[in-house]
Amino acid sequence: MPEVKLEPDKWVDRYSDYLYNFTISRINDGVLAQDLVSETFLAGLKSAANFQGKSTERTWLISILKRKIIDQYRKSNSRKGKAEVRMSYLNSDQDGDWLEEQARDLRNPTVEDEIEQTELGNALNACIAKLPERYATIFVQKTIDKLDTEFICKEHDITPSNLWVIIHRARVQLMDCLKTEWFEED
Amino acid sequence: MGRIFITCEDANILSTRNQYDDLDSKERFRYKLHHGHCPQCRSIDKRNALFTSKLNFLGWKRLSDAQKKSIKASVRAALKK
Numbered sequence: 507m508p509e510v511k512l513e514p515d516k517w518v519d520r521y522s523d524y525l526y527n528f529t530i531s532r533i534n535d536g537v538l539a540q541d542l543v544s545e546t547f548l549a550g551l552k553s554a555a556n557f558q559g560k561s562t563e564r565t566w567l568i569s570i571l572k573r574k575i576i577d578q579y580r581k582s583n584s585r586k587g588k589a590e591v592r593m594s595y596l597n598s599d600q601d602g603d604w605l606e607e608q609a610r611d612l613r614n615p616t617v618e619d620e621i622e623q624t625e626l627g628n629a630l631n632a633c634i635a636k637l638p639e640r641y642a643t644i645f646v647q648k649t650i651d652k653l654d655t656e657f658i659c660k661e662h663d664i665t666p667s668n669l670w671v672i673i674h675r676a677r678v679q680l681m682d683c684l685k686t687e688w689f690e691e692d
Numbered sequence: 693m694g695r696i697f698i699t700c701e702d703a704n705i706l707s708t709r710n711q712y713d714d715l716d717s718k719e720r721f722r723y724k725l726h727h728g729h730c731p732q733c734r735s736i737d738k739r740n741a742l743f744t745s746k747l748n749f750l751g752w753k754r755l756s757d758a759q760k761k762s763i764k765a766s767v768r769a770a771l772k773k
Contacts, residue, residue, distance in 0.1 A: 514771060518764045530753050540755065544763045551770045612773050627750055648712065650752045655714070674708040681743050 510639075512560045515592055517547050519661075521564055524646045525571055525635070528690060531627035542578065546571040562639040633683035637676055643677040698722050700733050707737040711744045 522543055529539040549570050550557075557566060619689050634642050644662060647653045648669070663670070695764070698706070706723040709715055717722065727734045 512765060516758050518767060522760055522763060523752075525750055526755050532715075537752070540759050540763070543755070544766055546762065547767050551767065623750055626746065630747075631749065649747060651754065663765075670705050670709055673712075674705050675706050676709075677740065677743060678709055681739060684743075 510562055512550075512554055513555055513564060514547070514551055514554070517550070517563070517567070518645055520647075522547075523651050524564070524631075524642075525567065527627065527650065528568065528571065529575060530630050531624050531631065533578060534624075538578065542574045546574055549574070564642060565635065567634060579581060581593055586632070607676065607688060611651050636683060637679055641672055641676040641679070645680075646673050647672055695727065696722060698726050699729060700726075703727070703730065703733045706737055707740050709739070710737075711740055 525543045525546060529542050530536060532666055533539060533542070546567055550567055553570075561569075583679070635648065637645065644658060647658050647661075648655070655669060658664075659666055659669055662669075703726040706715060706719055706726075710720070710723060710748060727737060
């Protein structure tokens with residue numbers, strides 16, 4: 507595999523939507539997700555000297571983002587823990603009521619849909635991460651970012667025929683990757 | 693792809709392009725004609741459509757242009773340092 511060079515000036519156009527989706531499917535907060543994506547790029551710039559070029563840019567940025575998300579979980583869990591202790595102290599005689607009110611109704615189909623969406627999103631992100639860098643970038647640009655064919659072809663210096671072959675191959679690989687759990691045909 | 697009858701490989705690419713509404717009327721005709729006599733490509737097309745519906749169900753969220761602009765500005769500022 508040829509060594510990969512970092513191109514930070516193209517990060518936002520190439521990876522921001524992918525990283526944002528990756529984040530929001532895990533933390534479900536748009537503003538925080540945007541901050542984490544931004545922090546990921548800045549952390550990437552800071553540690554650019556340590557990038558050895560053995561993984562792709564996207565894989566490397568995802569690994570930085572994963573650490574940021576874990577840090578965020580830790581922060582919010584410690585905050586949540588404190589809040590629960592305070593709540594329990596103030597309403598010590600109504601513990602049962604409070605718990606019952608807070609429980610979500612899992613029979614509600616919208617909740618099930620949300621869970622399925624999140625799980626499918628995570629599975630798809632994992633499969634996209636397994637694609638060759640070029641395939642993943644072009645697939646995301648066309649399918650998620652909904653960029654014009656002409657724009658993508660210009661950016662990657664390819665013909666529309668090449669673009670469609672790449673997208674088709676990416677989709678086939680993604681379908682195979684998702685097949686086991688998510689993609690059983692009737 | 694000037695022929696009326698196309699290969700399975702071409703039909704599969706057209707199937708993918710069709711998921712993005714990218715076919716013109718001639719291409720759509722060739723694609724449908726091929727599917728009329730090729731059960732294997734019909735099955736691949738069905739799978740392709742199912743994948744598209746899963747992707748649509750996901751409801752991908754995108755950063756707005758303003759959000760991207762703001763991130764770009766902070767990356768540029770950091771690059772200048």
